[in-house]
Amino acid sequence: MKKAYRRLFVWKTKVEDLPAGVECTLGILQVRLREMELSALDQRIISHEDLQLMYSTAIIRFLNMIAELEQGQGRSQSTLYYKAQGMDIPSWIVNLRHDAAHSSVLPPLHLLKSAAEFIFAWLNDYYWKNEAEHTFDYYIQPLSSVGIYRRSVRHILSLLNIYLQLVHDTRADLT
Numbered sequence: 001m002k003k004a005y006r007r008l009f010v011w012k013t014k015v016e017d018l019p020a021g022v023e024c025t026l027g028i029l030q031v032r033l034r035e036m037e038l039s040a041l042d043q044r045i046i047s048h049e050d051l052q053l054m055y056s057t058a059i060i061r062f063l064n065m066i067a068e069l070e071q072g073q074g075r076s077q078s079t080l081y082y083k084a085q086g087m088d089i090p091s092w093i094v095n096l097r098h099d100a101a102h103s104s105v106l107p108p109l110h111l112l113k114s115a116a117e118f119i120f121a122w123l124n125d126y127y128w129k130n131e132a133e134h135t136f137d138y139y140i141q142p143l144s145s146v147g148i149y150r151r152s153v154r155h156i157l158s159l160l161n162i163y164l165q166l167v168h169d170t171r172a173d174l175t
Contacts, residue, residue, distance in 0.1 A: 019162060055116055089122065
């Protein structure tokens with residue numbers, strides 16, 4: 001989990017506007033890792049309420065970004081419930097997001113953690129598996145005279161996908 005977070009964080013430092021799936025994964029990983037690090041230290045630096053706020057923020061951002069993706073694909077579904085249902089996201093997570101965003105009391109931590117686990121699995125199934133199917137490894141064989149080392153092109157393809165999305169978004173904004 002830490003390795004994935006580091007890799008995504010590097011992308012974040014290099015690319016201002018990452019795809020929603022990457023941003024959402026980064027948000028969920030960040031909260032889970034932070035909680036794991038602090039509990040491993042057995043320190044009470046972070047309060048129960050702080051964790052609730054961190055998980056709530058990640059869940060709110062996830063559903064907001066997913067809703068934007070649906071809009072960007074020309075779907076005219078009016079409510080977040082309907083959009084979530086169309087993407088196999090249960091309504092209890094939408095309700096949790098609503099409570100986190102609009103209630104004066106944050107949802108219980110155990111529910112927020114369950115939602116984060118679901119979201120993490122959902123991102124894996126609906127985003128990352130799809131990305132893996134559409135990318136491939138390509139290695140350049142080293143040339144001994146020049147000393148070029150084998151490189152994975154997966155990272156380059158990911159950046160290309162990000163660039164193409166940015167071009168698409170820019171064109172959409174201009175029309």
